[in-house]
Amino acid sequence: MNLRDLHEKARRSLDPVHYDYVAGGAGEERVVADNERAFDRYALLPRVLCGGERRDTAADLPGAPGASPVFVAPTAFHRLLHPGGEPATARAAAAEGAVLVTGTASTTPVAEVVAAARSRDREAAVWFQLTAHPRREATRALVRRAEDAGCTALVVTVDSPVFGRHTRDLRNGFTDLPPGHAAENMRDLPGAPPGALTDIPMSPAVSWADVDDLVRRTALPVLLKGILHPADARLAVEHGAAGVLVSNHGGRQSDAVPAALDCLPAVADAVAGRVPVLLDGGVRRGSDVAVALALGARAVGVGRPAVWGLAAEGEAGVRRVLAALRDEYDHTLALCGGRRNSDLTRDMVVRKGGTW
Numbered sequence: 001m002n003l004r005d006l007h008e009k010a011r012r013s014l015d016p017v018h019y020d021y022v023a024g025g026a027g028e029e030r031v032v033a034d035n036e037r038a039f040d041r042y043a044l045l046p047r048v049l050c051g052g053e054r055r056d057t058a059a060d061l062p063g064a065p066g067a068s069p070v071f072v073a074p075t076a077f078h079r080l081l082h083p084g085g086e087p088a089t090a091r092a093a094a095a096e097g098a099v100l101v102t103g104t105a106s107t108t109p110v111a112e113v114v115a116a117a118r119s120r121d122r123e124a125a126v127w128f129q130l131t132a133h134p135r136r137e138a139t140r141a142l143v144r145r146a147e148d149a150g151c152t153a154l155v156v157t158v159d160s161p162v163f164g165r166h167t168r169d170l171r172n173g174f175t176d177l178p179p180g181h182a183a184e185n186m187r188d189l190p191g192a193p194p195g196a197l198t199d200i201p202m203s204p205a206v207s208w209a210d211v212d213d214l215v216r217r218t219a220l221p222v223l224l225k226g227i228l229h230p231a232d233a234r235l236a237v238e239h240g241a242a243g244v245l246v247s248n249h250g251g252r253q254s255d256a257v258p259a260a261l262d263c264l265p266a267v268a269d270a271v272a273g274r275v276p277v278l279l280d281g282g283v284r285r286g287s288d289v290a291v292a293l294a295l296g297a298r299a300v301g302v303g304r305p306a307v308w309g310l311a312a313e314g315e316a317g318v319r320r321v322l323a324a325l326r327d328e329y330d331h332t333l334a335l336c337g338g339r340r341n342s343d344l345t346r347d348m349v350v351r352k353g354g355t356w
């Protein structure tokens with residue numbers, strides 16, 4: 001199955017304004033394009049005669065031992081894109097053994113998302129993506145909702161002190177959710193009535209002190225999403241993060257940053273194995289998963305591909321995307337002579353065009 005076919009099917013089935021919301025990014029969308037293109041700059045240099053019949057592609061992640069190496073990155077407003085909404089995504093991820101990172105901007109309350117995942121697999125791991133609220137009490141209430149729901153980790157988005165300027169949304173005038181949809185996790189939070197995109201307020205004041213506060217208050221592992229600079233990766237570990245997610249928000253925040261993949265090796269070096277490093281942005285094939293793992297990621301997230309699957313075919317579509325990526329990755333691993341993810345090492349990734 002080609003993921004491009006599902007993308008095309010999703011494009012045909014979605015309201016063009018909602019399609020643009022998902023596909024688009026900040027500015028001239030240079031980073032959106034570069035995230036994918038970055039993978040084309042590399043090739044895999046296989047090892048041969050490694051002698052092993054079985055492969056194990058499971059990845060040990062915080063709050064998710066033995067997970068698929070491909071997780072579902074947090075994306076907003078699933079009910080806008082398919083009536084099955086986040087529960088459909090959650091059931092699909094659970095059925096495929098993939099972590100779902102469910103979002104602050106979910107159109108289904110987090111407790112229902114986790115319940116849907118657990119209806120497929122009692123052990124399913126759902127992580128909660130947290131957008132810190134300008135009011136600390138509101139942030140704390142969100143965290144409590146995620147904890148009470150049974151989420152097994154928090155993923156704090158740190159690349160969004162302000163909204164990204166999504167060019168297509170500005171052009172289309174897409175600022176509010178249509179009637180009947182709401183950011184359900186925001187209900188009854190102090191000062192945050194649901195009903196509009198702008199009701200996921202961002203806070204330019206968020207700082208490392210907020211990370212410290214969070215790490216102190218929750219028993220859940222706290223990962224930081226949106227780290228690009230190796231110095232921030234080092235700080236993340238020092239401040240008690242249980243993982244670092246290298247991401248430029250799928251090119252939806254700054255249009256002047258490097259491709260996520262291009263930031264990965266330096267971040268992996270800075271973290272030096274102390275906590276898992278994850279990556280999202282531009283992952284579209286099993287060989288992309290392999291390149292990212294070889295360059296230091298423990299697992300990779302997919303944002304748009306999962307949404308295209310959902311929009312095109314609901315739960316079954318998300319399953320197809322996750323199954324295809326995992327299967328292609330497993331096949332690539334075999335062709336590289338690997339038996340487990342850690343067999344992929346940095347020397348097996350080369351720049352295309354030769355190094356001489």
Ligand SMILES: Cc1cc2nc3c(=O)[nH]c(=O)nc-3n(C[C@H](O)[C@H](O)[C@H](O)COP(=O)(O)O)c2cc1C
Nearest residue numbers: 022073074075076157249250280281282302303304
């Ligand atoms: C429609 C859409 C909504 C998103 N919403 C969020 C969000 O609410 N919070 C967040 O941290 N990231 C959000 N992201 C970013 C994704 O988590 C992820 O970083 C990005 O999509 C990865 O790139 P990819 O789409 O190329 O896989 C969103 C991305 C998309 C496409």
Ligand SMILES: CC(C)CC(=O)C(=O)O
Nearest residue numbers: 076105131197200249252
């Ligand atoms: C509602 C927004 C916070 C969702 C988002 O992060 C995005 O669209 O990239």
